[in-house]
Amino acid sequence: MIRTMAVVGTGLIGTSIGLAVSRHGVRVHLLDKDEVAARTAAALGAGVLGAPDESADLAVIAVPPGAVGAVLARMQARGLARTYTDVASVKAQTARDIWKSGGTSASYVGGHPLAGRERGGPLAARADLFEDRPWVLTPSETTSQDAVNRVFEMIALCGAIPAIMGDRAHDDAVALASHAPHVVASLMAARLEHGSRASFRLAGQALRDVTRMAVRDTELWNDILQANAPAVAGVLRELRDDLTTLMATLDDLSTAPLDARGQTLEPMVDLLNRGAAGLAAIQERQVADRQTYVEVLVPEGPGQLVRLLDVLRTLHVEQEDAVPRYSAQDDTLSLVFAVPPVRAGQIVRELGGAGWNAESVSPDPVSVARKTADESPERAGRAADQFHVA
Template sequence: MIRTMAVVGTGLIGTSIGLAISRHGITVHLLDKDEVAARTAAALGAGVVGASDEPVDLAVIAVPPSAVGDVLAEMQARGLARSYTDVASVKAELARDIRTSVDTPSSYVGGHPLAGRERCGPLAARADLFEDSAWVLTPSETTSQDAVNRVFEMIALCGAVPVIMESRAHDNAVALTSHAPHLVASLMAARLQRGSREAFRLAGQGLRDVTRSAVRDTGLWSDILQANAPAVAGVLRELRDDLTTLLATLDDLSNAPQDMRSQCLEPMVDLLNRGAAGLAAIQGRQATDRETRVEVLVAESPGQLVRLLDALKTFHVEAEDVVPRHSTEEGTFSITFAVPAARAGQIVLELGRAGWNAQSVDPVSGARQQKMASVLSP
């Protein structure tokens, strides 16, 4: 059982871990070469500044990927903790370095919480940052079970969901789902340097969505991309091929006579269709152990759906997360939405208490599992 912890590096992730763990009454020791950052994290309630006199149960190395190996070796030499983990978003190269440069690699298990914000630094930290998010662990053949168990406990205290992966598989996955998208957002944001005042007046939600994840901490991201260069390059080469096809199609459309343009559209339509299919694949993925769908019946009278959507905001469910459904056979209109499995029961209960007919839906069979009220609307 974890009674004491240390966090080395009090940026967004490190401070958020401290906040999440401290609320369970566990003493967290905060270390950072930037004393202001450590004291800011402590003032937020993430822990106490300075190392413990005795080894803590678990230390989290929350520094950039290129620094993890050296910091881990230093902390092990100081006897800071019994077990260690990190939060770096690149694992394979780091695992190789640690196997050769750290005295006791058995006490270390690689980790990567899949959570973050556009802002950085301790003031952006949140105790609930990791709730219902995946937290990847990449234990090696030398990792001790004690180290894994302690990290499992920390993940549970943070409200996250552990996922075991091999290091290279992890790096390939985040290249596709995180690292390359951040780069693409940055490339689009770079185009804005040439924008005019008139153009910016026309900027809407589409531009904000595309550029929202553009890299801000260029030092950290240079470090990440250096460590995961092969996997990111592979994703971007495929993107380059699609862009080449799209550019050729647009050039053909620009030069073709009006009555011939429809014949040039096929490659572009294919790309757009593949994009729509990819978006549907991630948005409409089936509920897993971490996710359950909830269905709520709605009376088809003016204002009822608006009232329900307002109520769902309490559970952090927005209108764009909702899928409407009409059953001609049953003569009902309903909406469904996905929520973390751990919260589904409570959400159904609270909606039922408010008078809504809410029930959870089995992700495989579609069968209704839990019904809380018999009225159609409050």
């Protein structure tokens, strides 16, 4: 059982880990070369300043990828903890750096929590940052089972979902899922540097969505992109090929006569269709990964559905993740949503305690609800009118 931990690096991730495990009675020791950051994290309740008098059960190295190897070697040499993990978003290069720096692999478990925010630093930290988020572990062949078990325990305290992957498989996956999207957001944001005042006045949600993840901590992201350059380049190369096709199509459209534009449009239509298919694929995969379903009855009366949606947001269930379900037999409307199994019981209890009629249901009622809505749109419409859905 983890009783003591050390967190080396008190930025967003390190401070959030401290906040999360401190809630469960773990004594966390905070170390950072930036004294202001460390004191801020301590003032937030993430732990106490300074190294422990004896080796901690677990130390988290929460520094940029390029620094993990050297920092880990120093912490192991001073005996800071019995087990070590990190939070770097690149694992293959990190493993090589650890080997070069003389770090001991038996007590080290590579780690990467896939969680974050647009802002960094300890003031952006949240105790619930990792809840229901994947947390990848990349143990080596020489990593001890005791070390893996300790990191698993920390992940459970943070409310995250562990996954085991190889270093290279992880790096290829995050190149597509995280690193390349950040680069694309930055490329789009760079177009705004000399944008016209008219463009800024017309900026709406689309622009905010596309640029939301533009890189702010350029030093960190220079480090990340250097460490994962081959995988990120592969994703961007495929993106470049699609952009080249789209640009050629748009150039042709600008000169083609109106009666010939049907054939010219085909490459662009194909690209947009593939984009829609990709979005649908990841949404379906996310639902498939959440195999416990909760159904909540919507009471009759104006504003009840809106009130329920507000409550669900406090439980980290977003409006777009819920599907309405209408029972013609009972003449009732309910909302159905999928959540990780570890959260279903808690959500049902919290909703019940607040006066809502909620229960876990199976088999998959989400597809049933969608099928009902597709087959009987007029009934769904009547139900929406009845409950004053905005």
